[in-house]
Amino acid sequence: MSKIGVFVCHCGENISATVDCAKVAETVGNYDGVAFSVDYTYMCSDPGQNLIKSAIKEKGLTGVVVASCSPRMHEPTFRKACAEAGLNPFMCEMANLREHCSWVHDKGEATTEKAIDLVRILVEKVKYNHSLNDIKVPVTKTALVIGGGIAGIQASLDIANTGHKVILIEKDPSIGGHMSQLSETFPTLDCSQCILTPRMVEVAQHPNITLYTYAELESLEGFIGNFKAKIRKKSKSLDEKLCTGCGLCTTKCPVKKIPSEFNEGLGKRTAIYVPFPQAIPNKPVIDRINCTYYIKGKCKVCEIVCPTKAIRFDQEDEIVEAEVGAIVISTGFTVKQPDFFPEYGYGKYPDVITGLQFERLASASGPTLGEIRRPSDGKVPEKIVFLACAGSRDPAKGIPYCSKICCMYIAKHAMLYQHKVHGGKSYVFYMDIRAGGKMYEEFVRRAIEDDGVNYVRGRVSRIYEKNGKLIVSGADTLLNAMPVEIEADMVVLATAGVANEGAEELAQKLHISYDPYKFFAEAHPKLKPVETNTAGIFLAGACQAPRDIPESVAMASGAAVKVAGLFSQDELTREPIIAVVNRQAAPVYSSCVGCFLCVSACPYQAIEKEEIKNRNGEVIKSMAKVNPGLCQGCGTCVAFCRTKSIDIQGYTHEQMYTEVMALLNEY
Amino acid sequence: MVDLIKRAKELIESSAVKVVIGYENGTGNRTRALFVEKTEDADKLIFDSRCIQNLAAYVTKREVKDKGKMAIAATLPVMRSIIQLASEFQVNDNNLLVLGITPESKLIEFENLVEVETFVHQYQIEIDARNKEMLDRLDNMTKAERWKFWIDELAPCFKCYACRAACPMCYCHRCTVDFNQPQWIPVPSHELGNLEWHIMRAIHLTGRCIDCDACYNACPLYIPINLLTKKMMLDAREHFGGYQPALKGEHLMSTYKPDDKENFIQ
Numbered sequence: 001m002s003k004i005g006v007f008v009c010h011c012g013e014n015i016s017a018t019v020d021c022a023k024v025a026e027t028v029g030n031y032d033g034v035a036f037s038v039d040y041t042y043m044c045s046d047p048g049q050n051l052i053k054s055a056i057k058e059k060g061l062t063g064v065v066v067a068s069c070s071p072r073m074h075e076p077t078f079r080k081a082c083a084e085a086g087l088n089p090f091m092c093e094m095a096n097l098r099e100h101c102s103w104v105h106d107k108g109e110a111t112t113e114k115a116i117d118l119v120r121i122l123v124e125k126v127k128y129n130h131s132l133n134d135i136k137v138p139v140t141k142t143a144l145v146i147g148g149g150i151a152g153i154q155a156s157l158d159i160a161n162t163g164h165k166v167i168l169i170e171k172d173p174s175i176g177g178h179m180s181q182l183s184e185t186f187p188t189l190d191c192s193q194c195i196l197t198p199r200m201v202e203v204a205q206h207p208n209i210t211l212y213t214y215a216e217l218e219s220l221e222g223f224i225g226n227f228k229a230k231i232r233k234k235s236k237s238l239d240e241k242l243c244t245g246c247g248l249c250t251t252k253c254p255v256k257k258i259p260s261e262f263n264e265g266l267g268k269r270t271a272i273y274v275p276f277p278q279a280i281p282n283k284p285v286i287d288r289i290n291c292t293y294y295i296k297g298k299c300k301v302c303e304i305v306c307p308t309k310a311i312r313f314d315q316e317d318e319i320v321e322a323e324v325g326a327i328v329i330s331t332g333f334t335v336k337q338p339d340f341f342p343e344y345g346y347g348k349y350p351d352v353i354t355g356l357q358f359e360r361l362a363s364a365s366g367p368t369l370g371e372i373r374r375p376s377d378g379k380v381p382e383k384i385v386f387l388a389c390a391g392s393r394d395p396a397k398g399i400p401y402c403s404k405i406c407c408m409y410i411a412k413h414a415m416l417y418q419h420k421v422h423g424g425k426s427y428v429f430y431m432d433i434r435a436g437g438k439m440y441e442e443f444v445r446r447a448i449e450d451d452g453v454n455y456v457r458g459r460v461s462r463i464y465e466k467n468g469k470l471i472v473s474g475a476d477t478l479l480n481a482m483p484v485e486i487e488a489d490m491v492v493l494a495t496a497g498v499a500n501e502g503a504e505e506l507a508q509k510l511h512i513s514y515d516p517y518k519f520f521a522e523a524h525p526k527l528k529p530v531e532t533n534t535a536g537i538f539l540a541g542a543c544q545a546p547r548d549i550p551e552s553v554a555m556a557s558g559a560a561v562k563v564a565g566l567f568s569q570d571e572l573t574r575e576p577i578i579a580v581v582n583r584q585a586a587p588v589y590s591s592c593v594g595c596f597l598c599v600s601a602c603p604y605q606a607i608e609k610e611e612i613k614n615r616n617g618e619v620i621k622s623m624a625k626v627n628p629g630l631c632q633g634c635g636t637c638v639a640f641c642r643t644k645s646i647d648i649q650g651y652t653h654e655q656m657y658t659e660v661m662a663l664l665n666e667y
Numbered sequence: 668m669v670d671l672i673k674r675a676k677e678l679i680e681s682s683a684v685k686v687v688i689g690y691e692n693g694t695g696n697r698t699r700a701l702f703v704e705k706t707e708d709a710d711k712l713i714f715d716s717r718c719i720q721n722l723a724a725y726v727t728k729r730e731v732k733d734k735g736k737m738a739i740a741a742t743l744p745v746m747r748s749i750i751q752l753a754s755e756f757q758v759n760d761n762n763l764l765v766l767g768i769t770p771e772s773k774l775i776e777f778e779n780l781v782e783v784e785t786f787v788h789q790y791q792i793e794i795d796a797r798n799k800e801m802l803d804r805l806d807n808m809t810k811a812e813r814w815k816f817w818i819d820e821l822a823p824c825f826k827c828y829a830c831r832a833a834c835p836m837c838y839c840h841r842c843t844v845d846f847n848q849p850q851w852i853p854v855p856s857h858e859l860g861n862l863e864w865h866i867m868r869a870i871h872l873t874g875r876c877i878d879c880d881a882c883y884n885a886c887p888l889y890i891p892i893n894l895l896t897k898k899m900m901l902d903a904r905e906h907f908g909g910y911q912p913a914l915k916g917e918h919l920m921s922t923y924k925p926d927d928k929e930n931f932i933q
Binding site for chain 2: 593636
């Protein structure tokens with residue numbers, strides 16, 4: 001016979017204002033199996049918890065129902081209190097009288113009746129509860145960081161500095177990401193590469209970091225603490241051990257007209273190339289799509305000139321398998337290209353460029369060696385127009401969000417232009433200036449007041465070419481929407497920051513969620529900004545939403561702490577609320593018929609095939625088996641199982657049926 | 668079916684299979700399943716237009732399976748059932764040989780299930796005119812009329828479970844209705860019990876049923892329960908893409924996809 005204790009909480013006035021708590025306690029106290037029933041102002045307070053503990057000890061309770069707030073708030077509190085009093089924590093259930101009753105109904109008898117129903121459901125359920133024990137899973141103390149931009153670099157270094165191993169993979173030939181392309185950084189105007197490259201070198205030299213460049217994630221299996229990653233190291237057509245990085249091959253390669261990705265197409269590179277001089281690793285790769293040897297079957301100039309004979313034309317992609325315990329995703333973002341904008345000429349005017357291209361023009365390592373020259377004829381533009389919100393905050397373009405970094409980098413661009421082109425005129429078309437951040441507003445004011453950048457509040461409707469000039473026609477909304485036309489030499493579009501191409505596939509590979517814009521979704525917008533919904537996978541930087549450098553770095557350090565916290569224990573403890581396939585005595589073994597429809601239904605790949613063999617090793621039955629480390633207890637398999645062979649521990653068929661019947665007064 | 672008899676004899680004689688499942692003459696003008704284990708029994712094998720029972724229902728039965736490797740005389744619906752069963756890991760090349768009977772009543776022996784699948788995929792699953800008319804009629808009813816139609820149709824059902832026994836997809840050793848701790852589906856054949864059984868049956872067969880009508884043919888009361896599974900098949904096709912049973916197919920109703928159009932699942 002069950003001895004159940006019911007503890008009705010007033011939650012101050014949150015519950016008692018609309019529910020007659022004393023009546024709930026009294027009514028429920030008369031139910032079969034209820035040995036003790038009481039109401040109290042704050043069950044979660046120390047005296048409240050002591051009430052539960054002493055009742056468990058004195059009355060010898062076998063089950064506890066706390067009728068208070070949502071189990072999301074205080075379930076751990078009350079389960080712990082039960083455990084301290086010697087009752088298995090999973091014998092404690094919570095009836096949600098606050099969110100599900102008192103907060104959503106008016107004071108009245110019906111509200112109290114509903115509260116009684118809610119408690120009765122749990123009283124009946126708890127009669128079928130069983131003691132459960134936490135699940136322990138081992139942790140592999142190596143982290144995988146995907147993406148070697150500033151966020152990935154920071155996360156790798158922070159994790160590596162806590163003494164744990166890190167595998168950093170980067171899809172391009174060098175780490176550095178977008179930050180390595182920037183000329184200067186706001187709001188200090190210090191050189192981007194000067195602050196980034198020491199970090200890059202640190203990554204390369206760190207004993208705890210294994211760096212795979214030109215590599216991508218092939219597949220991921222497993223679960224928190226126990227992931228198995230397959231990494232595809234794309235062939236560099238090079239023996240990296242022999243290569244000294246002398247660069248002779250890149251100077252002799254006859255294919256010299258390939259648009260350089262690093263210079264955003266404004267410069268050229270060879271088919272065997274190092275993306276930029278400070279690249280890590282500073283060793284070339286052969287771009288097989290453009291290399292003459294791979295197209296026509298002859299050339300091999302690089303092989304001939306290589307002093308160490310490091311070129312390997314027949315090298316194949318290599319798959320590296322790695323066991324990791326946690327993953328940080330820092331794959332970054334990309335920007336919309338001018339061809340996305342019909343009103344700005346679909347990218348047909350070479351002097352309409354993106355902000356990222358302007359960075360390359362302004363950078364000392366760029367194609368113009370830091371001089372602002374327009375791409376069409378190399379002339380220094382006398383008039384330059386910057387357009388904020390090119391695509392961003394434009395629901396018609398499918399990008400209703402603010403790309404966040406543009407206001408600041410436009411101010412920076414205009415300033416750099418004014419510093420480099422004395423007497424030049426610069427205009428910024430903007431919707432609002434969003435400069436929230438330490439020293440950010442001051443930075444924008446500096447551009448306007450000290451450097452004389454002309455800010456025009458309004459949008460540009462059209463850009464067209466006339467007499468070799470780009471006519472930017474828009475409106476000044478601060479002057480009663482007066483039409484404005486500027487004859488510009490060059491136009492820079494602050495095109496929207498968007499998710500990387502392939503972000504969706506990567507999310508699916510990793511089984512993490514993403515938002516409608518294909519940015520990866522955090523587990524909670526406020527309280528879990530670096531976690532994903534998949535345990536053990538964390539986010540850093542602009543793969544989650546457009547982020548500037550300080551934010552990306554902060555997020556990376558945050559993710560690193562989460563990883564370090566995970567690695568601080570040898571074993572993980574998980575709640576035992578997981579699915580189990582029933583087992584029965586031979587010759588039945590289980591009611592499972594082994595159709596394995598649950599395998600494809602499981603979102604977590606937690607179900608595998610189990611073969612029951614006789615003594616001769618012959619398979620006599622195949623049935624489903626749930627991996628307790630992977631199962632999240634979602635219950636999808638339970639719903640699909642036709643033979644009702646799967647139960648969620650703590651939410652078994654019997655318990656759910658009892659709850660329904662209790663509600664229908666048929667208990 | 669001289670070819671079939673000859674082949675069955677060879678297979679049994681050479682011990683390539685232990686049992687050949689086919690049809691024989693039954694009482695009256697009916698046919699029934701024949702399990703050929705001895706060569707002399709093979710002479711009883713027949714095949715004609717009366718042979719509409721779905722023999723695939725037997726290949727998952729322990730009594731038949733335990734004899735050893737089986738061969739089955741399989742019409743198109745039977746072959747479809749076998750492919751679906753194989754995709755659910757109930758049969759495989761090691762325990763089943765398919766002696767296919769084409770819609771033109773020609774015998775073809777398939778090397779393996781992949782060949783069966785290729786053959787089956789040449790034919791679309793079509794719903795005949797009479798059933799189509801019935802489905803259209805149901806579609807055009809109001810909700811109340813449709814509810815009354817089914818309450819009336821299902822009222823005489825006394826839960827003999829012949830539909831379940833005839834269905835090749837109802838191979839579970841423990842059916843949901845046999846699950847009694849707790850008894851989710853009521854056992855009595857009252858209104859609620861009948862409704863719950865038939866709704867549950869239709870849902871469990873959605874995306875798996877290959878529309879062989881075995882359930883309807885088995886029903887002693889001629890209740891058109893096959894309309895439920897047909898309608899579910901059409902709905903599943905419409906909402907989740909057309910399907911044919913496939914060996915390595917995605918299970919239409921139970922495959923988790925991160926890119927599901929319902930975003931709550933992502």
